[in-house]
Amino acid sequence: MLYILTGDVQIGKTRWLQALVSDLEARGAICDGVIAPGVWREDETGGFDKLGIDNELLPTHEVVHFARRDDLARAEGTFDANAQSAKAMLRWHISDEAIRKVNAHFDALIQAAEVPQKLDASECARLHAGPAKRMLIVDELGRLELLRNEGLTSAMELLKRGSGERYECALLVARDMFDLPRRAEMRFAxxxxxxxRISPTDEAHDEIVASVLGR
Structure with a gap:
């Protein structure tokens, strides 16, 4: 099953995803892919201002600084007019190097799916009950990917391959704009x-945990 987490901006999708990943990992499952937490700063009114977006690579949790708000990138001198995000006139400026890093992560996941790793005797004993359950997560596919076939192209390639023997299910984030959820359904479902399609609710959390763990 492909779950499409959708909705408006700043409704807690990534915080919900972080809680889901933590719960699955605590239960022995492995989450592959990426989640995209925001980079925030408290403002003078006590509110929070979103400055950028990180990418947290799963399952290692390595952090890649992925995007900067467009106006800040211009003010800081890091804006590249030739970058994919700049040509697409996105609100967020994403360096092409950051995109390459995240795509390389998904390329490694594709390779791992194609070439099963050999286990030594100790690993076989540890996994006597069978391999860990796995879930694929892609946070998020947006205009670059679903409208322009750019951005996280390797993530889309992995999604196109489907579950196979590696993944119990997958979840991708597509905001409810520019017809993105329907485009994702047409490509990958x-x-x-x-x-x-799901929202960041307790019910959706419990359904996915049950789907991954086979309960």
Missing amino acids: AAWGGSK
């Missing part, structure tokens, strides 16, 4: 045996 068939490979996963169907899709379901």
Whole structure:
């Protein structure tokens, strides 16, 4: 099953995803892919101002500084007019180097899916009950990917391959704009045996945990 987490901006999608990943990992499952927490600063009114976006690579949790707000990138001198995000006139400025790093992570996941790792005797004993359950997460696919076929192209390639023997299910984030959820469904749902749109709710959390763990 492909779960499509959608909705408006700043409704808690990434915080919900972080809690889901933590819960699955605590239960022995492995989450592959990426989540995209925001970089925030408290303002003078006590509110919070979003400055940028990091990418947290799963399952290692390595952090890649992924995007900077467009106006800040211009003010700081890091704006590149030739970058994919600049040509697409996005609100967030994403360096092409950051995109390459995240795509390389997904390329490694593709390779791991194609070439199963050999286990030594100790690993076989540790995994006597069977391999860990795995879930694929892509936070997020936006205009670069679903409208322009740019951005996280390797993540899209992995999604197109479907569940196979590696993943119990997958979840991607697509904001409810520019017809992105429907475009994601058209591209990827068939490979996963169907899709379901979800919101960041307790019910969706429990459903996905049950789907991954086979309960």
